[in-house]
Amino acid sequence: MADTITVALVGCGLISLYHLRAWQASGAQIVAVCDTDTAKAEARAAEFGVARIYTDAREMFEDGGFEAVDIAASVGAHAPVARLAADHGVHIMCQKPLTETVAEAEDLIAYVGERVRFMVHENYRFRPHYMTVRRWIDEGRIGTVRHAAISCRGSGLCPREGTVPFLVERQPYLTGFRRNLVFETMIHHLDVLRCLCGPLSVVSARLNRLAEGLPGEDTAAILLEGDNGFIATADGCLVAPGYPPLHGDRLEVIGTKGTIVMELNRIFILGDEENTEEVDLLGRYQECFDIAMNAFVSGLRDGTLFETDRLDNLETLRLMENVYHAAGVEVAP
Structure with a gap:
């Protein structure tokens, strides 16, 4: 592989800005962008100096390079795009969630096989802030992890006079999405718990809809378990x-020697609040995008495993899907 890795981007929406910045920071070269919305593709190409613009991913792969x-x-x-990539011998970095269901993810992973490298x-x-928690655990500050509880709170779906809720304005597709909080957002929190606590399974879950006029859940409570009676909640x-x-x-x-608390951007050990760390x-x-892209580039160059490769992320997808099963909700979105 050449010193400078060449990358094509498919999808030029809001999140692509952070992806492209991260690729630049990694030293990779963006050679093409693709989006079904020509204006979005052209805007990103102009912003990052990319010459090749496509509205059809198949055409882009056929041109190669x-x-x-x-x-x-x-x-x-x-x-569909990952299958095209595998067929053309192109390594894959894919945004989460990998697919809408575990069955689709398993089929995709089997189809790609070992033909190319594949990271989620x-x-x-x-x-x-989560990296700080991981570092403190690795440093042994709280001993062996024995229990964990994670939560997220936001007002993004609260009603706003004269307009739609903030998150509906930001993500209009939510008006037709029958799975929301767990599929879109808390899949991240489930992945964090796996990362910190090891393998987990869903014991029970309850979902609710508090916002008016939206089909997907916006409230959730999840109970998980691990080895030797380990309990976690989300x-x-x-x-x-x-x-x-x-x-x-x-x-x-909660560990055998102490308890780490992360409240928004503040991380501290109970009883040692004077040494609180605050994160901007x-x-x-941008930092988490930079780390992910650097890990992908390093993995390709060195042949090392991706921390979030497709098989690891499949376990997070299984947790997400099992939350819906436990709550008695159909899996199909």
């Missing part, structure tokens, strides 16, 4: 007045 593809399009496009862009575990609500429109997180990890979440938002 790149070693990897970053699939940042909507979830329905993930599998699940970057939440790389966000700086809960969330996007209709929580007083919280910011974009949700914030709280995490508590907005100023460092």
Whole structure:
């Protein structure tokens, strides 16, 4: 593989800005962008100096000239584009969720096989406040992890006079999406719990809809278990007045020697609050994208495993889907 890895991007929506910045920071070269919306593709190409613009992914793959593809399009496009990539010998970086269901993900993973490298862009575990928690656990500050509880709260689906809720304005597809909080957002939190606590399974779950006029759940409570009776909980609500429109997180990890608390951007050990660390979440938002892209580039160059490769992320997808099963909700979105 050449020193400079060439990458094509599929999907030029809001999140692609952070993807492209991260690819630039990694030293990769973006050689093509593709979106069914020509204006979006042209805007991103102009912003990042990309010469090749496409509205058809198949045409882009047939023209070739790149070693990897970053699939940042909507979830329905993930599998078709990933299959094209495998057929053309192009390595895959795919935005989460990998597919809408576990069955589709298993079929896709089997289809791709070992023909190309395949990483899922699940970057939440790389966000700086969660990385701080991971570092403190690895340093042995709280001993062996024995229990964890994670939650997210936001007001993004609270009603706004004279207009639609913030998240509906930002993500209009939610008006037709029968799965919302767990599929769209708390899949990240389930992945963080797996990362911190090891293998988990869903014991029970309850989902609710507090926002009016939306088909998907916006409130959830989940009970999980691990080895030797380990218990973890995850809960969330996007209709929580007083919280910011974009949700914030709280995490508590109880160990044999201490307890780590993460409240929004503050991380501390109970009883040692004077050594609290604060993270500029907005100023460092780009960081998790940079870490993910750097890991992908390093993995391709060195042949090392991806932390969030397709098989690891499949376990997170299984947790997400099993939440809906446990809550008695159909899996199909």
